[in-house]
Amino acid sequence: MKLPLVPTARAAWIAALAAPVALLIAAAAPAAWVVAPAAGVALLVVIVLDALVAGRLDGWRVIAPHDCEVGEPLHVQVLADLSARAGGGAVDAALEFDSRLEDGGRAFVALHPDQGNDTWQGDITLTPNRRGTATLDRVWLRWTGPLGLGARQMQHDLDHAIRIWPDLSPVRSPALQHFLRDAQFGLIARRIRGEGTQFEALSEYEPGMDRRRIDWKASARHTRLYARENESERNNQIVFAFDCGQAMCEPVDGLPRIDRAVSAALTAAYVALKGGDRVSLFGFAARPQIATPFYGETRQFHRLQAAAAALDYHSEEPNFTLALATLSSRLQRRSMVVVFSDFTDPTGAEIMIESLGRLVEHHLVLFVTIADSELSDLEDAAPDTLDNLAMAVTADTLSRQRALVLQRLRQMGIDVIEAPWDRIGYRLIDAYLAVKRSGAIG
Template sequence: MIYPARRAVLLAAAGAPAVLVVGVLWPAYWYAGIGWTLFVFALTAIDAVSGAWPRDPRIDVEAPGTAGVGAGLKALVRVAFTGAAPASAEIILEHSDLLETPDGPSRTIALAGGSGAASLPLAAARRGAARLEALWLRWTGPLGLTWKQRRAPLDLRILITPDVHAVRDRGAHLFLRSTMHGLVAQLDRGDGAEFESLADFQPGMDRRAIDWKQSARHSRLLAKEYRTERNNNIVFALDAGRNMCEPLDGVPRIDRAVSAALLSAYVALKLGDRVSLFGFDSRPRLTSGAVAGARAFALIQRLAAEIDYSGEETNYTLALTTLGGRLNRRSLIVVFTEFSDPTSAELMLRAAAGLLDRHLVLFVVLEDRELVDIAAAEPHDPDDVTRAVMAAELLRERRIVITRLRHSGFHVLESPHDRVGLRLVDYYVDLKRRNLL
């Protein structure tokens, strides 16, 4: 594409006052105005056909394949002209909304010997699969009267994954804390389902583990130790529907759910269990196979990045029925969701009831501090009273749904968003210790 530059427009406008004076003082020479316009047009045409053409430059763009949310990354752009080259060129990178350009969308590349390169800083704003769709390149002709522009399509994909630095730090902290209190040792040996050996009873052990016959035979208290069952199946089902994409303290609920799921998955893989992900909204969107071992955490992280934001209503019946049909062994199903009204909660309850026959189901919901603050705020005008009444009603409906879930046999974890990951890990470890998996 070739189009006039600002210099050409200003040059054409600069002759207008002189042409006006000539037309007023010497009307017979009115055609001078046309002559000036034709002169500027001729210069612009010469500038357009001189120098490099839009199809001449070779464009190469390199970008990292993955990046964490909030992390900075750089796209390296290389430009090379085969023939006559300008002194510089401007670039604009066309990308999806998941990326941001903190230093502005455009950048100038200085060309030496017909080639040059520049790094365009980018910032990963939101989780998901971001795309670099095209690179816009433009430069001026030798006279600076025309812009020559080219759009080079790209097909680069950057997987923006949840930030796992906090996950690894918190996971290490949890193991350190567990070691200090002896929980790891008790999980490896001492709690479980398969008999391992007899050991002297120590203060703090469960009294129900005492073997009274062997204690009487050996004249001292002996307790049974059990081998912990490993290779349990843990499924993290993440609702990515409209309600879960609403912001909670500035961050979408689904992002907070993904972070909590990754922290729990990291601990579960470390403890020898198998982990899988299931994402859904109006229909199932992501189904992963079960993986085991700490090295598989990178795969879980990449799969979690593919759970996209959705504006559709959640179809619990289709999602949970599909999930139940794909599980061939007893599993702990951790469902991250949000119910905004009794009708959707009733549909969710009916859909999940079929999972209780074979599986252990844990619902994780995030506490809405905004509603709590509105309901507890001191009113100053009638609008405050209205908001407080509505917030209290929503909280009451929410409490009714949670109570019904618990009475139906489901496990429910309601937690503030900043502690949901740690509380979910504690809940999972407690279920494992109690041999409920």
């Protein structure tokens, strides 16, 4: 394939600066007008020669993974094999891609020579901002001659799809792995004894034990005090329900709230699977979107991950009445339902409150929402101008209204978790373990 020859920005600047000089020559010595076109032709010849000695492209490669996680760095490598190249000159590359991989959809990189061969390479780091399947669409390569006046350029279409999965870095974190091994929360590593509802064994009563655990009949038979050791129930049903509507698609620290919620839910789901419980995901917007079966083994965790990746972004308001009624009809036994949602005003939250009220009559409900850091910043801003003062008053009013809605949920018997996005995962795990220890699900 023949590669086009193009002038560089340096050549364009030289031509632009030479134009006034040509005009001065034509005005001062009309007989010497031929100098200007001759100089232009000479510059064009130099540009072509410079591009010709820039070298020949023998091959190129764009190396990128087929899978990545939202919010986590994605490394793309561009390589070009150039031969018969004169010394000097730059080699640059540009990529066009789906905006899910990075805002703007384009990235540029300067390639550097690899010692010992004719390969030039450069690395581009992207940060995916939404889940789904994204594509690398095109690559451009341009390499200049030693004078930097002429360059060769090529464009090639790419057919490289990248699946963007939910962020599982909290699941892999050493903190969570240590958490799972912690003896204090032994319902992950071993059975919890002394709490729960299922009888496990009898042990001699020791000072400091809860006196309510004393088995008086067994103590009378053995003439010594014995206490009951119970095991927390397993095989509980845990449902993570996601509001995929407009409010949850708003960004918080660079990623949509729904993606923050999905990451927290999958972290808690992994702990629940380790604890012997069964987990399901449910997503809804104007109508229910996904509803997975219940999975009860850690080897099935990838199915939950795939289902979470399929949760789409919707600009419409969620229909809580239809969604929670559909969810309730699917649950044949008492379950723990964790609802991830957000709201912007108390009027819009009324329908949500009514629907959650009907759900809490038969199930244990947790409501999880991400604290609005922008609202807090507006409240705390110094009122040094009238605009700042007005925004602070409005933010304070919205915060009070938000607090009233959450208080109403608590009064209905719903556990509410409101925390910054980087803490809701562990707050949710704490709440799950507390519920499991108390046996409140079954």
